[in-house]
Amino acid sequence: MAKHSLDKDKIKILLLEGVHQSAVDVLERAGYTNIEYHKASLGEEALIASIKDAHFVGLRSRTQLSETVLSQADKLVGIGCFCIGTNQVNLKVAEKLGIPVFNAPFSNTRSVAELVLGEIIMLLRGIPQRNAMAHRGGWLKSASGSFEARGKTLGVIGYGHIGTQLGILAETLGMRVIFFDIEDKLPLGNAQQIHSMQELIALADVVSLHVPETPQTKEMIGEAELAYMKKGSILINASRGTVVDIDALASVLEADKIAGAAIDVFPVEPKSNDDEFISPLRGLDNVILTPHVGGSTQEAQENIGIEVAGKLAKYSDNGSTMTAVNFPEVSLAQHKDTSRLLHIHHNQPGVLIQINQAFAEKGINIAAQYLQTTNEIGYVVMEVDSDQAEEALEQMKTIDGTIRTRLLHSH
Numbered sequence: 001m002a003k004h005s006l007d008k009d010k011i012k013i014l015l016l017e018g019v020h021q022s023a024v025d026v027l028e029r030a031g032y033t034n035i036e037y038h039k040a041s042l043g044e045e046a047l048i049a050s051i052k053d054a055h056f057v058g059l060r061s062r063t064q065l066s067e068t069v070l071s072q073a074d075k076l077v078g079i080g081c082f083c084i085g086t087n088q089v090n091l092k093v094a095e096k097l098g099i100p101v102f103n104a105p106f107s108n109t110r111s112v113a114e115l116v117l118g119e120i121i122m123l124l125r126g127i128p129q130r131n132a133m134a135h136r137g138g139w140l141k142s143a144s145g146s147f148e149a150r151g152k153t154l155g156v157i158g159y160g161h162i163g164t165q166l167g168i169l170a171e172t173l174g175m176r177v178i179f180f181d182i183e184d185k186l187p188l189g190n191a192q193q194i195h196s197m198q199e200l201i202a203l204a205d206v207v208s209l210h211v212p213e214t215p216q217t218k219e220m221i222g223e224a225e226l227a228y229m230k231k232g233s234i235l236i237n238a239s240r241g242t243v244v245d246i247d248a249l250a251s252v253l254e255a256d257k258i259a260g261a262a263i264d265v266f267p268v269e270p271k272s273n274d275d276e277f278i279s280p281l282r283g284l285d286n287v288i289l290t291p292h293v294g295g296s297t298q299e300a301q302e303n304i305g306i307e308v309a310g311k312l313a314k315y316s317d318n319g320s321t322m323t324a325v326n327f328p329e330v331s332l333a334q335h336k337d338t339s340r341l342l343h344i345h346h347n348q349p350g351v352l353i354q355i356n357q358a359f360a361e362k363g364i365n366i367a368a369q370y371l372q373t374t375n376e377i378g379y380v381v382m383e384v385d386s387d388q389a390e391e392a393l394e395q396m397k398t399i400d401g402t403i404r405t406r407l408l409h410s411h
């Protein structure tokens with residue numbers, strides 16, 4: 001088991017937004033007991049106060065790790081997003097500070113795909129409005145505006161983990177699947193890639209969005225795109241709230257240009273379950289509104305907890321950064337009988353040579369060495385004899401371009 005330059009019980013882990021107990025269990029089993037656990041997200045001021053002395057932070061989609069917050073997180077060495085999206089973290093700033101960000105790229109994929117599939121069936125049948133009427137004492141028994149999913153065309157925008165999974169499930173219902181993606185993607189089943197988003201929107205009976213939040217996807221579905229949608233078609237957004245111009249969507253729904261929508265994510269979401277949800281879509285019977293629960297199932301949350309906590313523990317124990325989203329990826333096994341030194345530096349020429357020279361001059365024997373870089377930073381991992389580790393660490397700290405260093409002993 002690894003021993004750190006800092007004892008494990010001194011390593012503070014801040015967990016926010018009620019991440020699953022499985023995360024706590026994994027961390028505790030790995031020896032990390034100094035855990036500050038919050039059921040909700042924290043506002044900026046409280047977050048800064050809590051993150052100031054934290055070495056790791058775990059969050060979901062609500063917590064904003066902005067430049068302001070990160071610049072105050074003096075001790076932070078790793079970030080875990082216990083979800084898929086990482087847009088809530090300023091990844092560039094984290095990278096420059098030498099802090100890897102981990103997420104759970106597919107632990108909630110199935111949960112989102114299942115929810116969307118259910119919504120497709122409900123919306124094609126006009127169930128949301130019949131349900132709303134029944135709650136008000138109405139009785140809308142009619143086949144008008146009710147359709148089977150079989151034979152209809154599902155247009156997936158963003159054919160990644162969720163988009164592909166949804167496509168497969170939809171085909172089992174007999175739907176025809178077409179997709180638009182900025183990358184050329186291998187179509188699964190009988191799906192067909194369409195290279196124009198406008199064409200896809202015009203062909204689809206159901207348009208479902210599964211893109212990440214990026215500058216390019218911001219309001220990618222606006223007035224013009226909504227106008228291409230078939231009369232009587234359906235829009236589903238379980239990706240990010242910024243992807244759809246919500247006022248434009250409200251207008252086409254009010255004008256009955258499309259038959260309905262299911263929206264799980266919003267440009268502005270309540271900060272906690274106690275805050276009011278405000279949206280122009282409230283009160284529209286043909287819209288399924290859900291409070292960003294696409295990935296909120298027991299199965300997904302438990303798996304995410306295990307996956308992300310495992311990645312944080314592995315980085316802390318061994319320096320392994322595999323699957324980090326903003327950081328050079330280095331896969332490292334446990335180290336035995338040596339100490340491991342982690343050196344994160346600005347990606348500039350000559351850093352490795354400087355380290356090797358400094359070690360050679362001091363007679364420090366290098367047992368193993370790994371280097372990976374991104375455009376911005378380099379990540380060197382060295383294994384040295386344990387009795388030379390402290391001296392090696394001091395040498396590393398003097399290297400020009402150093403952002404941060406860590407020492408992991410083994411015993």
Ligand SMILES: NC(=O)c1ccc[n+]([C@@H]2O[C@H](COP(=O)([O-])OP(=O)(O)OC[C@H]3O[C@@H](n4cnc5c(N)ncnc54)[C@H](O)[C@@H]3O)[C@@H](O)[C@H]2O)c1
Nearest residue numbers: 084085158159160161162181182210211212238239294295
């Ligand atoms: N509602 C929820 O609770 C919930 C749960 C999980 C994920 N999500 C959101 O869903 C998103 C998608 O998840 P995923 O796991 O499928 O991600 P993914 O990275 O596997 O897939 C995203 C796909 O979108 C494509 N893409 C990117 N930019 C595009 C653009 N401008 N136009 C068209 N395609 C584009 C990518 O090439 C990729 O194929 C996540 O980024 C997250 O924001 C929401």
Ligand SMILES: O=C(O)[C@H](O)COP(=O)(O)O
Nearest residue numbers: 060061062083084085295
């Ligand atoms: O990015 C994700 O995985 C989803 O948006 C889920 O986010 P959540 O953990 O806040 O529910």
